[in-house]
Amino acid sequence: MPESLTRAIRWDTVVGALLIVLLLFSFSFVDGFGNSLNLSFLIGNTLPIALIALPMTLLVVAGEIDLSVASTAGLSGAVMGKLWNDGMTIETIIPICLLLGVVCGLINGLLVTRLGLPSLAVTIGTLAAYRGIAQIVLGSDAVTDFPTQYLDFASGRLGGTFLPQAFLPFLVLLAIAVVLLHATPFGRSLFAIGANVEAARFAGIRVRRQKLILFTVTGLMASLTGVFWALHYASARYDNATGLELSVVAAVLLGGIDFDGGKGTLGGAVAGVFLLGALQNVMSLVNVSAQSQIVVTGVLLVVSVLGPRVARQVAVSRAAARST
Template identity: 50%
Template sequence: MTIANTASASTNRVSHDFEKPLWRRVLISRESGIVALLILVTLYATVAVRGFGQPITLNYLLLDVAPILLIALPMTLIMITGEIDLSVGSMVGLASVVTGAGVQAGLPFEVAALLALLVGAIGGAVNGFLVTVVGLPSLAVTIGTLALFRGLAVGVLGTTAVTDFPELWTALAKAKIAGTTIPYIMVPFVILLVVFVIMLHFTPFGRGIYAIGLSKDAARFSGIHVERTKFVLFLLSGLVAAFAGIFFTLRFGSARGDNATGLELQVIAAVVLGGVSVFGGRGQLYGVVAAVLLIGVLSSALRLANVTSDVINVITGALLVLSVVGASLLAWVQRARRRPGRLPRVAASTAS
């Protein structure tokens, strides 16, 4: 009986992943594989695709992926908890419409943008309330709010578009940092990235996110406020999506109800490709950022090579499927290598 209890405790205490040295956990991982693939694809595209290595290409690439990079930050944390937010694309469109409608009504752009951020926070809070308080599945809730937010966006402006935005702000959205080809939108992204990295990897709140993804009940019994944590994450998701919607509006100089249609699928594809488990409990932000850039580099290089958008979507989807299948196959091989019924060393020494 003592041996069984000791073995059980040791099994709970020992993690096969953390038995490996730190350098091996960092370098031999799915996230590092995505980073390596990003480097290889970028080098190959620079050499093989005419025009890809030009500074203007980097500028447009970063402008294209900026909304995805922004929204992927809170989406990563949400999916680590085992939840999902499918309404982010519609929230981008709704925030765009609120900004445009505010300017059209005579409000200063800054006030209209603040209203859009407020709408984003409210939308995120609605998702969080329905998931954490009412207890509905996040998949069902956010599918519903996806349609709701998009319907509101289209209902406010209809088929018209608002294009009368201050030139100062539209120019700033496309401007480059002095002496570089990097757009200014990367500055708030880097700030948010640092905040989310610290929050996820260096705070008790972040450890609670991983614990919730591994076992919601165990996390609750450990004293983690599961519902409050999820609510905060959904609130952040709505807020960041609204900010991305404001940037989207300024970059293209147009507020329309159908802005950013389908963006949520690109975000989720990048998060999953970046190593975040769809079942929760696993993921790193640097892998997600690398995955977003990888998809952006692939799309940009293929467009310069005159590949149609349909083929680009097929290639991106195949890459995502291969990454998921490869991760599952690797996990199966690792489990198969472990001999069943083997007692941990601590249990074996106790037994002797």
């Protein structure tokens, strides 16, 4: 098979093509999809997934995963609501929430890197722990009276366009993540760690430190997402972002990031995020139930794991056939 054709059918390229096809179909045949209000809702509702997907992509490339991100976001939102009720200013609350996310990520990272525990098991445990703490902090209350200027920023649009105001900061974070993963020694070290952790150690890469940094940054971004979620939906509750980790992992893996680590592109992950977000938006517009949408997300998660593996197996089989 020609090299150019091989590149053209890479999994992340396929996901990008599917996103374009879905958008074209939706603009043409789904009532209400193309109006500016719906497009703004689509992007705004997808941003929480996209924000966490940035560090999650780097983490999965390095061969790890964090399933506690939604609970960290919920805890951040609960603390935000509690401190606001206690009379603290929002300018003081947000840095505290971000620091809390750093602590949550650091706990995950230390358990994985210093005690040698598997990240899947560790973050399932902290998923439950952080959500429980959030419920203790805020109870069943819902805090909604945040300052108008912050609510407007989180849910408002740029001028007369359909783009949310929060989309611009996301683009800045995306650019930083792309450069970090694909154009720096740090990013290359993550691919090396994910491909073969022992070889990475022998090559002089400080594996534990790199992974600790990733878990900490993931916690920071999860807490930022929790703050954005509370302001975007004008409600801080302990159960904010429940189930968000499934969407994040499904989108990242759908974008071609190998669950075993060492392979993938951030562009593919972002395409997966917005493919999933657009699909959920379309299903809502055609009145597909929330339960059915969860089923579709689960199926996509399975397909996203199987798809690249099948594609690699086909490529290996073709290579073996050519060599005989």
